[in-house]
Amino acid sequence: MAAKIRIEDIASQAGVSISTVDRVINGRGGVRLNREIRVLDALHSLEAASVFKPAYARQIRVAVILQHTEDPLHDGLKRSFLDIGIQHRSLNIHYYIHHFAIAETQNIAAFLQVARKSYDAVIASVPNETLVRREIRRLSASCLSCCY
Numbered sequence: 001m002a003a004k005i006r007i008e009d010i011a012s013q014a015g016v017s018i019s020t021v022d023r024v025i026n027g028r029g030g031v032r033l034n035r036e037i038r039v040l041d042a043l044h045s046l047e048a049a050s051v052f053k054p055a056y057a058r059q060i061r062v063a064v065i066l067q068h069t070e071d072p073l074h075d076g077l078k079r080s081f082l083d084i085g086i087q088h089r090s091l092n093i094h095y096y097i098h099h100f101a102i103a104e105t106q107n108i109a110a111f112l113q114v115a116r117k118s119y120d121a122v123i124a125s126v127p128n129e130t131l132v133r134r135e136i137r138r139l140s141a142s143c144l145s146c147c148y
Contacts, residue, residue: 013042029059
C-alpha cells in the first residue's frame with residue numbers, strides 16, 4: 001500500500017505554507033501565480049492531483065479605484081467595469097469598485113496599503129500626489145499587477 005500523501009508533504013515539496021496549498025486546492029484565490037504553479041507541480045510530482053482535485057479556476061480579485069461618479073468620465077469607467085465584470089465572471093475574475101473624492105489622498109493611500117494584501121491586481125484612476133505615488137510604487141514593488 002502506498003504511503004498517504006499529506007497536505008504538509010505538498011507544502012514542503014512546493015516550498016509554500018500549508019494554508020497556501022489549502023487555498024490552491026480549494027480554489028479560494030489570494031495566491032500569487034508562481035506559488036500556485038509550484039503547488040500544482042508538487043501535486044503532480046507526488047501523484048496527488050487525483051486525490052486532492054485542485055480547483056484550477058483561480059479566483060482573481062481586482063480592486064478598481066475611481067473618483068466619485070459625478071464626473072462623466074469616471075461614471076463611464078464605473079459602468080464599463082460593471083459590464084466587463086459580468087463578461088469575466090466565467091473566467092473567475094471579480095472587480096471590486098471603490099470610490100474616493102479626488103481630495104482624499106490620505107484615504108486613497110491607506111486603501112492602497114490594504115489593497116496590496118487583499119487583491120491580486122489594482123486599477124486606479126487617482127490623483128498624482130506624493131503620498132498616492134509612494135503607495136503605487138509599493139504596490140508595483142510587491143509584484144501586484146497595477147495600472148494607474
